Each structure stands twice: as structure tokens, then as C-alpha cells.
Amino acid sequence: MTANIPQVEASRPGAQPGDGKRVLIVVQNLPVPFDRRVWLEATTLERAGYTVSVISPQLKQCTRAYERLQGIDVYRYPLPFQGRGAVTFAVEFIWCFLWTAALSVRVHMRSGFDVLHACNPPDTYWLLGLLWRLGGKAFLFDHHDLCPEMYEVKFSRRGGVLQRILVWLERWSFRSATVVIAPNESHAEIASKRGHVPADRTFIVRSGPDTERLQVGSPAERLKRGRRFLCTYLGEMCVQDGVDHLVRVARTLCIDRRRNDILFAFLGGGPEQPALVDLAERLGVREHCDFTGEVSDEDLCRYLSTTDVAIDPTPRNPWSDRSTMNKIMEYMFFGCPIVAFDLRESIRSAGEAALYAAPPIDDVLADRIESLLADERMRAHMSTYARERVRSHLMWDHSAPHLLAAYRRVFAPK
Numbered sequence: 315m316t317a318n319i320p321q322v323e324a325s326r327p328g329a330q331p332g333d334g335k336r337v338l339i340v341v342q343n344l345p346v347p348f349d350r351r352v353w354l355e356a357t358t359l360e361r362a363g364y365t366v367s368v369i370s371p372q373l374k375q376c377t378r379a380y381e382r383l384q385g386i387d388v389y390r391y392p393l394p395f396q397g398r399g400a401v402t403f404a405v406e407f408i409w410c411f412l413w414t415a416a417l418s419v420r421v422h423m424r425s426g427f428d429v430l431h432a433c434n435p436p437d438t439y440w441l442l443g444l445l446w447r448l449g450g451k452a453f454l455f456d457h458h459d460l461c462p463e464m465y466e467v468k469f470s471r472r473g474g475v476l477q478r479i480l481v482w483l484e485r486w487s488f489r490s491a492t493v494v495i496a497p498n499e500s501h502a503e504i505a506s507k508r509g510h511v512p513a514d515r516t517f518i519v520r521s522g523p524d525t526e527r528l529q530v531g532s533p534a535e536r537l538k539r540g541r542r543f544l545c546t547y548l549g550e551m552c553v554q555d556g557v558d559h560l561v562r563v564a565r566t567l568c569i570d571r572r573r574n575d576i577l578f579a580f581l582g583g584g585p586e587q588p589a590l591v592d593l594a595e596r597l598g599v600r601e602h603c604d605f606t607g608e609v610s611d612e613d614l615c616r617y618l619s620t621t622d623v624a625i626d627p628t629p630r631n632p633w634s635d636r637s638t639m640n641k642i643m644e645y646m647f648f649g650c651p652i653v654a655f656d657l658r659e660s661i662r663s664a665g666e667a668a669l670y671a672a673p674p675i676d677d678v679l680a681d682r683i684e685s686l687l688a689d690e691r692m693r694a695h696m697s698t699y700a701r702e703r704v705r706s707h708l709m710w711d712h713s714a715p716h717l718l719a720a721y722r723r724v725f726a727p728k
Contacts, residue, residue, distance in 0.1 A: 332359065332362045332363030332364030332365075332721070333363055334363065334364075334365060335363075335364055335365070335428050335429070335721075335725060336364065336365040336366075336367075336425065336426050336427040336428045336429075337359055337364050337365065337366045337367070337427060337428070337429050337431055337721075338366075338367045338368075338369065338418060338421050338427035338429070338430050338431065339352060339355065339356055339366065339367070339368045339369070339431040339432075339433065339456075340368075340369045340370075340414050340418070340430065340431070340432050340433065340439055340442075341368070341369070341370045341433040342370070342371060342407075342410045342414070342433075342435065342436065343433070343434075343435055343458070343459070344370070344371075344373065344374075345370045345371055345372060345373040345374055345376035345390060346368045346370040346376065346388055346390075347376070347383060347388075348373070348374050348375070348376055349370065349433075350521075350524055350527070350640065351458070351497075351521045351640070352368070352370075352433055353524075354521075354522070354524055354710050354713075355431075355456075355519075355717060356368055356386050357384055357386065358710075358714045358717055358718070359717070359718075359721070360384065360385050360386055362718055362721075364721070365425065365427075366385075366386045366387070367386070367387040367388075367389065367421045367425060367427060368386060368387070368388050368389065369389045369390070369391070369414050369417045369418065369421070370388070370389075370390055371390060371391060371392075371393040371410065372390040372391065372392050372393060373393060374608065375608075376390060377390070378390060379391075387421070387424075387425065389417045389420065389421065391410070391413035391414070391417060392413075393406075393409070393410070396585070403436075407436050407438050411438055411439070411441075411442070414439070414442065415442055415445075418430070418442065418446070427451065428451060428452065428725075429451060429452040429453070429454055429492075429721075429724055429725075430442065430443050430446050430451055430452070430453050430454070431454045431456060432453070432454070432455055432456065432487075433456040433458050434455070434456070434457060434458055434459055434461060434487065435458065435459045435461050435464065436461060436483070437461050437480065437483040437484045437486075437487045438483060439487070440453070440455070440483070440486045440487040440489075440490040440491070441486075441490075443455070443490050443491070444490050447490070447492075452492040452493075452724045452725070453490055453491050453492050454491060454492060454493050454494075454495065454720070454721075454724055455487050455488065455490070455491035455493075455494050455495070456495045457487075457494060457495060457496050457497070457501050457504075457505065458497065459633075459637070460501070460504065460632075460633050460636060460637065461480045461483070461484060462477050462480040462481045462484060463631070463632040463633035463636070464554065464633050465477055465480055466631075466632060466633070467553070467554045467631050467632070467633045467634070468552075468553050468554055481508070484508070484509070485508070485509060487509075488505060488508075488509025488510070488511050489509070489510075491511070491515070492515070492723075492724050493515050493516075493517065493720050493721075493723050493724050494509070494511050494515060494516045494517070495516075495517050495518075495519045495717070495720055496516060496517070496518050496519070497518070497519065497520060497521055497637075497638050498518065498520060498636075498637075498638045498659050498662070499518065499659075499662070500635075500636035500637075500658065500659055501518075501636065502516050502518050504636070514723070515723065517716050517717075517719060517720035517723070518716060519713050519716045519717045519720065520638065520708065520712070520713045520716075521638060521640050521643065521710075521713070522643055522704075522708050522709045522710035522711070522712065522713050523643050523644050523646075523647040523704065523708070523709060523710065524710060525709065525710070527611050528611070528614075528615060528644065528647055528648075529615050530615070530619055530647070530648055530649070531615055531616060531619040532619065533619055533620040534616045534617075534619070534620050535620070537577075537579070537604075537616060537617060537620050538577050538620065539577055539604070541574075541575050541576055541577040542575040542576075543575055543576045543577070543622045543623070543687050544576075544577050544579060544617075544620055544621050544622050545576055545577070545578050545579070545621070545622065545623045545624070545625055545683060545687075546578075546579045546581060546617055546618065546621040546623075546624050546625065546650070547560055547578070547579070547580050547581065547582075547624075547625050547626075547627065547641075548581045548582060548614070548617075548618070548624070548641045548644060548645070549581075549582050549584075549639075549640075549641045550582055550583065550584035551580070551582060551583065551584035551585070551586040551587045551590055552584050552585060552586055553585075553586060554628070554631075554633060554634065555584075555586070555627070555628055556627045556628045556629045556634075556655075557580065557586065557590055557627055558586075558590060558593060559627040559629065559676050559679060560578065560580075560625055560627040560679075561578075561590055561593050561594050561597065561599065561603065562593075562597065562676045563578075563625075563627070563676055563679050563680045563683065564576075564578045564594070564597070564599040564602050564603055565597040565598070565599050566676060566677060566680040567680050567683065567684060568599050568602040569597070569598055569599060571680075571684070573684075576602065576687070577602060577603075577604060578599075578602060578603045578604065579603075579604045579606065579617055579621075580603060580604065580605045580606065581606050581609050581614060581617055582606075582607075582608065582609070583607050583608045587605065587607070590605070591603075591605050615648075618644065618645065618647075618648040618650060619648055621645075621648065621650045622650075622651075622687065622693065623650070623651050623652070623653055623683055623686050623687060623693070624641075624645035624648075624650035624651070624652050624653075625652070625653050625654070625679075625683065626639055626641055626642060626645075626652065626653075626654040626655070626660065627654075627655070627679065628654070628655060628657065629655055630655055630656065630657055630672075630673075634655075634657050635657050635658045635659070636658065636659060637657075637659055638659045638660075638662075638663060639657075639659075639660060639663075642654070642660055642663045642664050642668075643663060643704060643708050645667075645700070646663075646664065646667050646700035646701070646703060646704040646708065647700075647701070647704050649697035649698070649700050649701045650697070650700065651667065651668070651669075651686055651692070651693045651696035651697055651700070652664055652667055652668035652669070652696070652700070653668065653669050653670075653671065653679065653682045653683050653686060654668050654669075654670060654671070655670065655671050655672065655679070656670035656671065656672040663708065664700070664703075665699070665703060666695075666696065666699045667696050667699050667700035667703060668696070669682045669685070669686055669696075670682070
């Protein structure tokens with residue numbers, strides 16, 4: 315399947331392809347503007363002349379019910395709990411759906427919208443999209459995540475009633491959409507094979523580093539706490555992210571192999587972070603691990619500007635092998651040499667900027683990290699390659715034209 319990959323230029327200042335058309339983006343997984351991909355999409359559309367509103371939950375530092383940011387109306391609803399099991403996930407989905415539906419009516423009455431742009435997970439907003447299509451709105455499905463595969467990984471269950479329901483919900487998301495946005499070739503293939511979406515209605519819009527938010531700086535040696543090397547993980551810490559592999563790698567390198575010259579930094583929060591801190595305590599590597607929690611953009615830039623090796627410990631599974639990890643592009647933007655497991659989409663993104671561990675065994679990951687720390691020339695080559703590749707292929711500037719092309723397809727004459 316070949317998705318649309320238009321050869322077009324991003325909008326220049328003064329160009330207004332949106333011509334005042336109105337967009338409502340809904341996202342449940344993360345709040346806006348904390349969700350970096352959604353915020354890049356929203357600001358790109360606003361700069362292109364679209365009137366943009368966003369609905370998201372109140373989480374993290376994003377707690378205001380309404381605010382206007384960079385010309386975008388942001389509406390947020392309370393989320394008093396987050397699901398951890400099948401039943402609580404279902405309750406969370408219903409709660410968020412009802413709040414989003416109510417706020418979409420508010421947006422309709424206040425400023426109006428012409429297209430509902432729904433980002434998964436979950437794959438439940440197709441029903442809202444169908445309801446608004448009855449009112450003459452278009453529905454765009456932004457396929458961020460593979461929910462059936464995510465369920466399989468999170469709950470170690472394959473098949474069964476719940477996974478069949480998730481496949482059914484995904485199918486209706488595809489079927490209801492005027493246009494589908496995929497973050498990579500693997501998702502576009504699923505849109506074609508599992509969703510039966512025609513190629514002319516599928517657009518690949520890759521995530522990319524936000525240059526307004528990220529700035530490369532000088533190394534801050536104090537962050538290494540007296541060690542020679544800093545190895546960094548960036549991102550939310552959930553079951554599927556495999557961060558426990560990296561804690562065990564710290565045990566292998568710092569205790570079993572008696573490496574006292576490495577500090578492992580874990581940047582970010584997430585539901586698994588407390589358990590990972592406990593695991594580090596039990597394995598005797600707490601002093602070798604810096605769990606920062608959520609960090610500011612400034613601190614994130616300081617850590618990645620200082621990092622010797624960046625790590626993505628996500629193991630290969632049906633979800634991860636087809637997913638593009640945003641952290642890979644952010645590592646590359648800072649010129650960080652990467653160690654990761656050999657996931658299909660990670661290889662497509664990073665290329666020679668990473669050393670890959672296969673099969674997903676902790677000792678193999680530890681070996682790759684140790685060999686890279688020992689080879690300064692290889693690290694320098696990978697750093698140069700990473701910076702050049704991300705700037706020539708993976709920056710958001712290269713993705714923005716594809717997003718705008720998808721919107722031209724949404725508004726094309728029937």
C-alpha cells in the first residue's frame with residue numbers, strides 16, 4: 315500500500331490555505347499543549363490560516379478549563395482518575411467521551427468547526443465523528459496508536475472478546491473517517507489492510523522535533539554527578555515502554571561489571587515510575603539512577619545536551635515494532651548516539667544513529683551500551699549522522715506539508 319506522500323511546500327508567511335476554515339481537534343491520551351504531536355499539528359494549522367480549537371483532559375501542568383494559546387482555543391475537562399484495568403479503562407473512556415461530546419457542542423456554539431480531528435487512543439471518537447457528520451462536518455481520524463496491539467502488550471493477552479472489540483472500534487474509526495492520518499508506513503499499511511482505507515485518503519504525517527521547544531546547549535557536567543558517562547532515557551514510563559529493562563541493565567553494568575563511571579538518568583513520569591524506583595532500590599542501583607520525574611523543557615535540553623548515550627529500552631512486540639517513538643527523533647536532534655532494540659520503525663527513523671540489540675535480552679542491551687561508551691570515534695560518527703538525518707528528513711518542517719495536504723483532501727470538492 316502506498317499512502318499519499320505529496321511533494322509540496324509548507325505554507326509561507328502570508329499564505330492562507332485554510333482560508334478561515336475551522337478545525338476541532340480532540341485528544342484524550344495527553345493534555346494539550348503537553349502532547350507535542352497534537353500541539354505541532356494545531357499550531358501548523360493555525361499558521362496556515364485555519365481557526366483551531368482543541369479539547370483535551372486536565373492533567374499534569376495543564377489544569378485550566380479554558381485558555382487561549384498561540385491563537386488556539388484550548389478546552390479541558392476534569393479527569394479524576396485514570397484507568398489501570400479493563401473495567402476502569404472502560405469507565406474512563408465513557409467519562410472522557412461524554413465530556414468531549416459536551417465540549418464539542420460548546421465549541422460549535424461559540425466558534426463553530428468544519429472538521430472534527432480525533433486522535434486516538436482510544437478508538438471511540440468515531441461515534442462522535444458520525445454524529446457531527448450528520449450535521450455536515452468532516453471527520454479526520456489521526457491514528458496515533460495501535461489499540462488492539464497495545465491491549466495485547468499491556469495485559470499479556472492475545473485474542474479474546476476485549477481485543478475483538480478493540481479491532482471492531484478501530485475498524486469503525488477507519489470506516490467513519492473522511493481522511494486518515496498515519497504516523498508511519500506501518501500504520502498506513504494497517505489502515506489499508508485492516509481498515510480498507512483507500513490510498514488517496516491516507517496521509518503519512520510523521521512526528522518530528524519541535525525546534526521552538528528544543529535547543530541544543532553546552533554540556534552541563536554537574537548532571538553527571540561526578541561520573542564520566544551519562545546514559546539517558548526520556549519519556550513516560552508505562553508497562554509497554556520496557557524501562558524495567560534499563561534498570562536491570564544498570565544492575566548489570568554498575569554492580570555485576572563494577573562500572574562506577576556511569577549515571578543513568580530517567581527523564582519523565584508515568585504510572586510505572588514509582589515501581590521502577592522501587593526496582594532500582596531492590597537491585598542496589600538507586601545511587602546509579604537519577605529519576606528526575608517530569609522536567610521542564612530547559613532541563614530536558616540540558617540533559618540531552620550532556621548525554622553520552624541515549625537509550626530506548628522498548629522491547630519488540632506487535633505494538634512497538636510498528637510504532638514510531640518520538641524520543642528517537644529527539645535524541646537525534648541533540649546528536650545523541652542511541653542504543654535500542656531492533657524495532658522496525660526505530661530502524662527506519664534512526665538508521666546508523668543507533669546500535670541495535672537483538673534479541674531483546676538485557677545482557678545484549680548492556681553489551682551495546684558498554685561497547686558504545688568504549689568507542690568515542692563511533693559515538694562521534696553516530697552523533698554527526700543523527701544531526702544530519704533529523705534535519706534533512708525528520709524535522710516537523712518536513713511533515714507539515716503532508717498534514718496540510720490531508721486537509722486539502724478533507725475540503726476537496728466531492
